Amino acid sequence: MKKFILITLSVVAALVFTSCTNEFLDRSSKVTMTDNADYWTKGTNIRLFVDGAYNQYFPGYNSGWTSTKTPTCFARNECSDDISTGSAQYDILLTNPNNNWYRSEGVRLLVRRGGTGWDFSWIRKWNTLIERLEEFKDSYTAEEFNHWMGVARFFRAYEYSTIVQSFGDVPYYDHVLANDEYDEQYKDRDPRTTVMQKCMEDFDFALANIRTNDGTDYVNRYVAATMASRAMLFEGTWYIYHKNDPAMKTSSNVDALAKTFLEKARDYAQLVMDSGRYGFTTEFNALFGTYKGRPAGNEVLLYRPYSNDLAIRHCIASYCNMREGQAGFANLSTLKAWICNDGQPYTSSTVANAESFEMKDLVASRDPRFEATFYRSPTNLNGTGIYTVKFIDREGPDTWADATNTGRPEFRSNTNLNGYPCVRYAEAVLNWIEAKAELADKFGGAAVSQADLDKSINAIRNRPIADAAAARGVKKTAPLQLASLPDDPARTSALEAGTHAGVVSSPLIWEIRRERRMEFYSENYRTLDIRGWGKLELMQGANNPDILRGCWANLEEAVNVPADDPTIRPFTIASAMATNGNLRVMKEDGTIVVYNGSNLADMKGYLIPANVRDRGNIGGVKQYLEPICRDVINDYENKSKEGKTYTITQNPGWEE
Secondary structure: OHHHHOOOHHHHOOOOOOOEEOOOOEEOOOOOOOOOHHHHOOHHHHHHHHHOOHHHHOOOOOOEOOOOOOOOOOOOOOOOOOEEOOOEOOOOOOOOOOOOHHHHHOOOHHHHOOOOOOOOHHHHHHHHHHHHHHHOHHHOOHHHHHHHHHHHHHHHHHHHHHHHHHHOOEOOOOOOOOOOOHHHHOOOOEOHHHHHHHHHHHHHHHHHHOOOOOOOOOOOHHHHHHHHHHHHHHHHHHHHHOOOOHHHHHOOOHHHHHHHHHHHHHHHHHHHHHOOOOOOOOOHHHHHOOOOOOOOOOOEEEEEOOEOOOOEOEOOHHHHOOOOOOOOEEOHHHHHHOOEOOOOOOOOOOOOOOOOOOHHHHHHHEOHHHHHHEOOOOOOOOOOOOOEOOOOOOHHHHHHHOHHHOOOOOOOHHHEOOOEEEEEHHHHHHHHHHHHHHHHHHHOOOOOOHHHHHOOHHHHHOOOOOHHHHHOOOOOOOOOOHHHOOOOHHHHOHHHHOOOOOOOOOHHHHHHHHHHHHHOOOOOOHHHHHHHOOOHHHHOOOOOHHHHOOOEEEHHHHHOOOOOOOOOOOOOHHHHHHHHOOOEEEOOOOOEEEOOOOOHHHOEEEEEOOOOEOOOOOOOHHHHOOOOOHHHHHHHHHHHOOOOOOOOOOOOOOOO
C-alpha cells in the first residue's frame, strides 16, 4: 500500500521539491519551486497548487485527446443503462484483478464505474496543503487563510467521497504520512460512516469559509456546495438502498446517518439556491455548444472555456458534428425514459405520435432537452441510429453538408473550441428536491410541496426554447403537478422489481429520477445514480433488452431524405454496413430483418447493432463495490513478513 499512498507531489504537477547545492552555495532553483516559505507564503503559488487539480475533478476540463470524465460520445466512458456500444458492452468487474486496476485501466474508470481507484496521492496533496497553510498561517490575512483552508478541506472531502463510492470502507488519513509511519500506512480500512462524517466536517468548514466569489470560473462557495451536495446525496441514498448489504455491517447508526447526510445534501444545495445568483435563462443546447465565449445567462457555475490563441482545445464537440462516429451511443431504454411534453410518459401521453420511437417524432413529442441532445434523424454514424449532438452548437451538425466547412477547427478533431459547463445550477436544484423527497418518504421529513417542484423541476422545464427547436414543433414540457403525478407503469415493472433495491414506491421519487436522467444524459451522472439507487441490474441486456436496441427507423425514408431539408443527413446503407457489419432491424413482434441488398422497403424497425452483445453477468450485491485488488493485499502481506502483522479486509463477495 505504501507505494500507492506515499507518492510525491510531482505526480500532480503542482509542486517540485528540489535543492541545488555545492561547496560554495546553497540556493533555490529559479525554475522549480521549493518546499519552504518562499513557496507557501505566496497566494499566487497556493492558487497554482489548487488549479493543478481541476482536471481531476471537473468533467470537460481536459484538453487535446484526453478523455477523463468526458461525455460518452467522445470516449466509451460511461457504463450504464443509457449507453450502448456496437460490440460487447463494457463489463463492470467480474473477477478480482491481479494488479491495481486503476493503474492498468486508467482514469477512464472514474466515469465507467462512477468512482475512483485505490489511490491516496490526492489525499496526500490536500493534507500537504492543509499542513503548510497551518505552518505559515501568519503570512495570510484571516480571510485568505480561511478561504484556502476551506478549498483544501473541500477537495480532501470530495476526493475521499469518490474513494468511498468505489470501495466503501477505506483507511482515513488527515495528515501527511511519514516514510516510517507503517502502522498508519498499513492500517485496515475505517468504516465508511466514519470517513464520511469526517468529510461532512470538512464540507461544513469549506462552505462557511470559501469565498463566494474568487473570480470567474474558479472554485467558489457555490461550486463547492453543489459538489458537496452531490457527495452527501449519494451517501444518504446509499444507506437507504444498501443498508442490508454485507459491506454495511462494519457501520453503525446507518439510518440516523442516512438522514443526516440527506439533510446536508438538502442544505448544501439550498445554499446555492438562496444565493439568488443562478437561474434557468438559457436554452439547453447553448449551455454546451458555445465556442464564441461563455454561455449567456446565469445557469453555469463553473465553465471550461477553450481558446485557439492559448492553444487550449479539446475534441468533445467534434464527436457531435455529424462527421465523426460515436463510440458510445444512446439506446431504446434511454428513449423510453424521456417524458412527453404534456408531462406524461409515452404510455399515457395524449401528444401526437407519443408511442413512436422514430427520431423525427421524438423530437416533436418529447421534452425540449431531447431535441437539444439528439439528432433529429436516424444516422449510420453509430449502431443504434441515435446520434448525440448535445455538446456542440446548433451550427456544427449542419456543416456536414457544406464542403467549405470541413476544415473549421471549432468543429473538428482535437481543435474544437466548444467549451464545457463543468458545474451547473440544475444539479443543485435536482439534488435538493431528491434529498427532500427521500427525507419525506423515509424519515418523516417535511413533505415536498408544489412550490418546491416549481423552483426545481418546473423551473428547469421552463427554460427558453431555441427558435430552431420551436420551428421543429418543440414545446415546453408541462409542469410536474403534485396533485396529479404521472403513474408510469415502468416504475412497477418486472424489470424494476428484479433490481437490488426493487420497485420505487414513490411516484414522485420516480419522476425526480427521470428528470435527472434527461437532464444529465451522457454527463457521467447515470452510473453513480444507478449504483446508489441499487439499480445496476438495469445494465444487463438479459433483464433489459432495450439497452441492446436503437431507435425505430424507416430506412427507405431515411436514405431518401426530403429534398426541401438539405440539412438532414441521409442514412447511408453502404457506410452503415462497413461500420457495423450486417444491417438489422427488429419488428414490433420481435422478428429480425437483415438487409440483403434488395429489401430496403422492409427495413422498418428498431435498429440493432450488428455485433452487439450483452455484458457479463452482474452477479449480485458484490459488484456495487470494487474489490481490494491483489497488489494492495500483497503489499500488506509483504510488510507483515518484516515482523508485524498487517491485514486489510476484503469487500464481501470478493474474497479468494
